[in-house]
Amino acid sequence: MIEIGKTLISDDVIEEAFVCDLQKCKGACCVEGDLGAPLSKEELPLIENVIDTVKPYLAQNAISVLEKEGGYILDEDGEYSTTTIDNKECAFAFYDDHGVLKCSIEQAHKDGKTDFKKPISCHLYPIRISKLPEFEALNYDRWSICSPACDLGKELKVPVFKFLKEALIRKFGEDWYNALDEKVNS
Helix, strand or coil: CEEECCEEECHHHHHCECCCCHHHHCCHHHCCCCCCCEECHHHHHHHHHHHHHHHHHCCHHHHHHHHHHCCEEECCCCCEEECECCCCCECCEEECCCCCEEEHHHHHHHCCCCCCCCCHHHHCCCEEEEECCCCEEEEECCCHHHHHHHHHHHHHCCEHHHHCHHHHHHHHCHHHHHHHHHHHCC
16 A cells, blocks of 8 residues: 555555556446445536536436436435436436447536536546545456456556556546556555
C-alpha cells in the first residue's frame, strides 16, 4: 500500500494491468450492477444541469426516465447514483452505431457542449474510493465483465494507475499523481 497525503493506494492499483476494451465488453459497466454510477454531492447540480444538453444523444426511454425521476437517486445507504432505466443501464448511456454503450455526458463534453466530462466514479473506474476516518482508500475493483480490459492491459503492459492518469489528476491533482508515479518508480 502507498500513502500519499490523505490517500491510501492499494498495491493492486499499481500492480494490476487494465485498458478498457470497448469493442469486446460493449460498455457493459454502464448496464450491469444494481445501481447507476456513484455520485458525490458536488456532482448533483452538474448532473441536473447537463440533462437538457445530453437529450439529443439519448433514446426516448432514457429521456422519459430523466424527465420523470431526475438525473440521480438517493439509495437506501444514503448514497447518490445516476438514475437507471428499469434498474439496469444508466439513464445517461446510449448505444453507438456499433452497439457499444457510451456516456452521453462524455460525448457532449467531447463535442464541446459541456465542461462536465462525466461522473468521477466512471472516469476512475476500475478504481473505487472508500472514505475512511482519516483517509480516502483507492482500491482496484475486480469485475468479470472487465476481463477483456485486464487482457488488453496485460498485453500492452499498462498498470491501472497509468491507464487512469487523466482521471487521477482530475480527482487529486497533478502533484499528487507525480508523487504516486515517483513512489512507484523509486
